[in-house]
């Protein structure tokens with residue numbers, strides 16, 4: 080089977096000034112994931128590598144470049160899922176870890192749990208020696224400016240959807256040469272969200288889902304809308320119906 084990785088850098092209108100950086104960023108992330116697969120890595124390794132590349136790139140709303148909440152703080156959400164076993168790991172409301180997708184993977188592989196939030200996620204990160212960064216390091220000058228302009232969440236969401244400086248959640252899906260699938264999603268969430276708000280991204284079946292029997296999905300968009308329909312799992316249910324493997 081040919082191994083493939085597909086990445087997305089987030090929906091919403093990407094302004095001209097960010098268009099090149101976004102296109103270059105998704106290409107670089109796809110190359111990163113692809114080189115993992117070519118080197119014999121698993122689908123899980125590939126999606127983690129691709130999402131890490133976007134978390135490290137301030138053109139995207141994940142890791143470096145994340146949106147700010149109502150208090151002007153970064154709160155990051157990530158998930159990763161292994162289609163072989165349906166194992167998943169996620170973190171939510173994390174403030175000072177640059178590559179939360181790797182922390183999500185550690186939750187999946189090293190704990191008995193699926194989701195860790197806030198302080199618990201940080202304590203776990205510390206216990207496995209994962210480096211923290213000063214939270215301000217994850218925020219771009221442009222995000223400070225936009226956050227300062229848009230103090231109203233609802234108006235901000237409307238504006239973001241319709242054209243301004245918005246860039247949403249990133250993600251990747253992959254299939255490896257053994258036919259195993261995986262997905263990963265990572266985000267700073269929506270600008271001016273309430274403190275402690277968790278969107279779709281770290282929620283299994285909403286922000287992402289992977290199952291070797293049907294495929295892999297990573298979502299981007301308005302979290303509260305995605306959560307209502309558990310979008311990632313819904314998409315795979317439709318795939319299963321089309322393929323007749325319900």
Ligand code: GLY
Pocket residue numbers: 247248266267268269277278279280298299300301302303
């Ligand atoms: N889809 C990202 C969020 O709503 O937080």
